[in-house]
Amino acid sequence: MDAPTTTSADNGTSGGGGGWFTPRNKPTTNQGSEPGPDEGHRPDATGPAGRPTNGPEARSGGTAVPPPSTAGSASTGPAEQERPSPHAISTLTSMAPPAEPRVPDQREAPTPSPSTPPVSAPPAEEASPDALLVRRAMSEVTPVADKVTSYFYALLFVRHPDLRPMFPPAMDTQRDRLLRALLTAAEHIDNTDVLVDYLRNLGRGHRKYGTRPEHYPAVGECLIAALSKYAAGVWNEDMEAAWVRTYTTISQIMIDAAAADELRAPAWWYAEIVTHELRTPDVAVITVRPDQPYPFLAGQYTSLETPWWPRIWRHYSFASAPRSDGLLSFHVKAVPAGWVSNALVHRARPGDIIRLGPPVGSMTVDHTTDSGLLCLGGGTGIAPIKAMVEDVAEHGERRPVEVFYGARTDQDLYDIDTMLRLQQSHPWLSVRAIIDQLAHQQLPDAVRAYGPWNEYDAYLSGPPGMIRSGVDALREIGIPSERIRHDSVTELIANGL
Ligand SMILES: NC(=O)C1=CN([C@@H]2O[C@H](COP(=O)(O)OP(=O)(O)OC[C@H]3O[C@@H](n4cnc5c(N)ncnc54)[C@H](O)[C@@H]3O)[C@@H](O)[C@H]2O)C=CC1
Structure with missing residues (x-):
């Protein structure tokens, strides 16, 4: 890795006209x-x-x-x-x-990153x-x-x-x-x-x-x-x-x-909303067309700004693997006091223009191995999981992919039809819906009942509590930490990176 080049302050003190820190005039591009x-x-x-x-x-x-x-x-x-x-x-x-x-909660949250x-x-x-x-x-x-x-x-x-x-x-x-x-x-x-x-x-x-x-x-x-x-x-x-x-x-x-x-990418992309589908009273699936090519990997996420709340950026995962038509899709849940999420779910319409930041995140499929994938998607956290399933399908691989899709109620399983269609098309894919109300348990506990999972790489996406207890549960059932991936959630991060 490149060692960062640093320039220390001239005198080690703060204050003073030119500032105590002086970046190089010509940033290294590396x-x-x-x-x-x-x-x-x-x-x-x-x-x-x-x-x-x-x-x-x-x-x-x-x-x-x-x-x-x-x-x-x-x-x-x-x-x-x-x-x-x-x-x-x-x-x-x-x-x-x-x-x-x-x-994730849409993530009207976010580091993103990650x-x-x-x-x-x-x-x-x-x-x-x-x-x-x-x-x-x-x-x-x-x-x-x-x-x-x-x-x-x-x-x-x-x-x-x-x-x-x-x-x-x-x-x-x-x-x-x-x-x-x-x-x-x-x-x-x-x-x-x-x-x-x-x-x-x-x-x-x-x-x-x-x-x-x-x-x-x-x-x-x-x-x-x-x-x-x-x-x-x-x-x-x-x-x-x-x-x-x-x-x-x-x-x-x-x-x-x-x-x-x-040198290689714009600072942001404009994107036009081309479809807006309300799947539940609070969840919308939104498809956008970026104004120029937008390269990303399945499992990543981006930041998004609406015209109604300038300079307020929120993170959302890409809900599809890269498509040949260049369209991107997002799953957005309107959350209480969520300015951006409510605007996206209840106000946005086809033709509206939003801005996108660059893609980020490393919860992507490792194509250098053929290990099975154990995926836990809670609520709208299913978005990047779906993208990763599509990614595996596009790579023509035959590695087992086991998806556990958790939701509070039947109605909250807003994307189950899509996931079941994918299952029908791909024999290596298994999708299980875990409804809290019916199972009387949450997603991570339900996963324990299946397995063994020690040969699998695990991916988690959902609310912070699910990530936390999911990581604990997976470690307990024998999946080594280095094979458990998720994009950290703010709280997680905050509590202890
Ligand atoms: N929209 C997006 O692109 C993405 C959203 N997310 C995050 O996913 C979350 C989705 O929120 P909702 O749909 O309201 O999901 P939710 O709060 O209804 O939870 C979905 C399921 O996760 C499990 N779960 C929830 N809390 C748990 C806990 N403390 N311990 C164990 N299991 C738990 C339960 O099985 C529950 O049914 C948000 O936090 C969002 O930031 C994550 C990735 C992408």
Whole structure:
């Protein structure tokens, strides 16, 4: 893997006109080393990760900037979560401007980003000196995370008002994503492999927000200012220098990845809704036509913005494998307080134009093996499972695929007809519907009754609780962790990448 090239601050201190972090003028593109969306990602094993926290003063000039009411209290942001956010690194879900919550629920959620790679903080004895200093500051600010967050954004918008339009009008649930992403990345700075992949995705994904290399120093200054204020009890020059180096590393990876991506893909795609089918009062299957080719892999997901809620992005999995006509489909469930999901289910119509971010996620089919696939899809989490089944079919493989499709009630099995049609066409496919009300048990428990599964690769997609208990259940019945894949869900991520 490419080692990120970093440029440390000149003097290791924050503040000062040019900023303490200076990205290279010419970001490295590393074209040969970064797989494009169509080059295939191996699914990563699931693993809990650690969780970060947040929080910001004006350090540079020594002048404290009181948080303006807008950032700190502006409220009313969408509370929804659409698709589970795949991604790893815990909360790193989205660093920059906005918004992608992830968790499948449509995931009006989201990091996305994502199969969750196992990211856990290395034992203290293995941690680098910088990591130890970073974590020391983190433990200091964790109890006052909300204050740090408010202060950070207040400072950012006061010092750099030109950045405000890149964030959603109402920050609320979105507001701490950038900061959380940064802090989580910093905390896991020693987990190079996972972190680099994650940050590259993050850098690519931030292109749709209009993020430019020159924005990173602004964010870094405010981050350091916030940390130094709320970790004042332990803050010193060494700690600040460690944060500067860490943030510089993080920034440079993101900047380089974005620069490389610029050479081969647009920052976003426009897509026209071509069909909108209400399958239940709350679930719609939506098909869109991107304005230009959109390469992706079955099992991946994307971020999606509607015209009704500009700059609010939510994650949804592709519900079909790549099609020859280039159309993409999504399963969207309207969730309470879900601005985007409700707009997509109840307001969107054919002819409406939405925007799509780049494809992300590593819960994809590994075609280098012929192991069987054990797939658990809960609710709208069936979307990427269906795409993966189609993917196996298109590869002409004859590997066994066993799908368990869980839903609360019979009516909630909105895509069972499609799955049963696939089963009829493919003898290697078995589909079992598990209805909580009838089975008196939830999806993960039902899977235990079948098997043995020790020769299978497992894929899970659904609500966070299902992922968590599903991973536990599968481990208990003998599937090694490295053969269990899912796109991490926000909560999962938050609870412990
Ligand atoms: N729309 C999309 O593209 C995708 C959505 N998702 C996520 O899938 C979820 C779907 O939500 P709903 O359809 O409302 O599903 P749901 O909440 O009705 O759950 C579906 C099934 O999952 C199982 N389940 C739920 N909670 C569980 C728990 N705590 N422990 C064990 N099993 C549990 C049950 O069998 C349940 O019937 C959302 O969280 C969404 O973010 C995930 C991937 C893609």
